[in-house]
Amino acid sequence: MKPHDLVRMRYDRLRSVVGRIQTVVGDMATQAERFQSLLSWRDPRATSLSVLFYLVATVVLYVMSFQVVGLLVGLYMLRHPRFRSKQPSMPSNFFKRLPSRSESML
Structure with missing residues (x-):
């Protein structure tokens, strides 16, 4: 294996890991914004x-x-x-419908 190919393979792996981390952090930020909208008067x-x-x-x-x-x-x-329902629970459904900042920017 050439050193150039090794570097490319490591770079691609690093990009995929960082992409997943960025997605998870974005999801956590969205949930935090929804929780904040619960406690704000908006x-x-x-x-x-x-x-x-x-x-x-x-x-x-x-x-x-x-x-x-x-x-x-x-x-x-x-x-x-x-005894479980196929539908999401009422609190979960309510929380997912709360606005986040990414939705209010549109």
Whole structure:
């Protein structure tokens, strides 16, 4: 193998790895922007729903012990595939529909 081919192979491999890293970092930034839009007043409906959810979650965690909540969440996550829905969950669907800055630039 020629040194020129070796350098090209390493360069192509490095480009593919950096491309994947850039994609993951972009996805993480989009999720962070959606989370920020939950807590900003740009979308009042989403902000009020998230504050209400946090309030209910706080009360539930205060009343129930953490072990019971962890057990219930674990049992829900490990349920049989027959009882799972093909549709995404409502909170996941709501979060994916929140605006991010990349969508507001258009």
